[in-house]
Amino acid sequence: MIAVRRILLIPRLRLRMKVIGRQVGYLRLYGVECSEHETEQLRNITGENLDRLGSAMQKYVGVGGRIPFIRALCFGRSAPLTDARIGIDSWMARPFSQGCWVSEMRSAIALFSGEISIERVLTHELVHGLLDVLSNGFPYPIAIQEGFARVAEYFLCHDSLSVNRAKDELEKTPQATSSLTDAQFMSIRDLLFFDTDKHWSSRDMLSFVRMTHMGFWMNSFCARCPPDRPILGRILRELRLGQHTNPADVYSWLQGALRMNASDLEDAFRAYCMTAKVPRGG
Numbered sequence: 001m002i003a004v005r006r007i008l009l010i011p012r013l014r015l016r017m018k019v020i021g022r023q024v025g026y027l028r029l030y031g032v033e034c035s036e037h038e039t040e041q042l043r044n045i046t047g048e049n050l051d052r053l054g055s056a057m058q059k060y061v062g063v064g065g066r067i068p069f070i071r072a073l074c075f076g077r078s079a080p081l082t083d084a085r086i087g088i089d090s091w092m093a094r095p096f097s098q099g100c101w102v103s104e105m106r107s108a109i110a111l112f113s114g115e116i117s118i119e120r121v122l123t124h125e126l127v128h129g130l131l132d133v134l135s136n137g138f139p140y141p142i143a144i145q146e147g148f149a150r151v152a153e154y155f156l157c158h159d160s161l162s163v164n165r166a167k168d169e170l171e172k173t174p175q176a177t178s179s180l181t182d183a184q185f186m187s188i189r190d191l192l193f194f195d196t197d198k199h200w201s202s203r204d205m206l207s208f209v210r211m212t213h214m215g216f217w218m219n220s221f222c223a224r225c226p227p228d229r230p231i232l233g234r235i236l237r238e239l240r241l242g243q244h245t246n247p248a249d250v251y252s253w254l255q256g257a258l259r260m261n262a263s264d265l266e267d268a269f270r271a272y273c274m275t276a277k278v279p280r281g282g
């Protein structure tokens, strides 16, 4: 990680690559080796949209005040990552090849690649970044963080960044419109206890994909349950204020907040995943 930090320092990038930098709201946005079309997409990101994203995250985390500057490096499709010895291409191996949040650098890295729009990738990474900055690095379980960022791609994108495009894309995504199968399913307990180090060190990327995807469903479930006062709007704030840092503690907090015991909670989650469509709208 230290090597990555050293290599990615902007002045060095400036020497090696064409960098388009500009400031939008709380974000210092850099386009590295972006084509004209890619640059145009970056220009579509406005301060107003970012403000909306930032305020929404402040509300979720329960922290007010000014958001400190964070940085996003957006690499164009033709950026010679290997030649420039950026070294992040192998580090950001699949499934994280489209982006990541590096808290040591207080930077989001996003790649123009694949089918997903840069706005969605950036929104996802910025939500990780804002959560990290606003909660002062509070150690939420990874499935909550990933799931929240995945849900935010839709819920926050809806009103921010490039929004209509992201919404259209999501509606075309099969996972967004169909229910889950048994083989894909993970219980809330398994999600909260997901051991990042174990799967990371064995390069078990499929498990990461599954966890991220199921985290999306767990957070979608929290956006609907209980129906009169969905828990998603307060989960980040209350876990932080209650200092619920380990998975067992988070699991029992969740049961208390939803007024369900463990088996009722798991049954309700399974039933939701097997029958519901991913919720639409904010």
Ligand SMILES: [Zn+2]
Binding pocket: 124, 128, 145, 146, 149
């Ligand atoms: Zn993520």
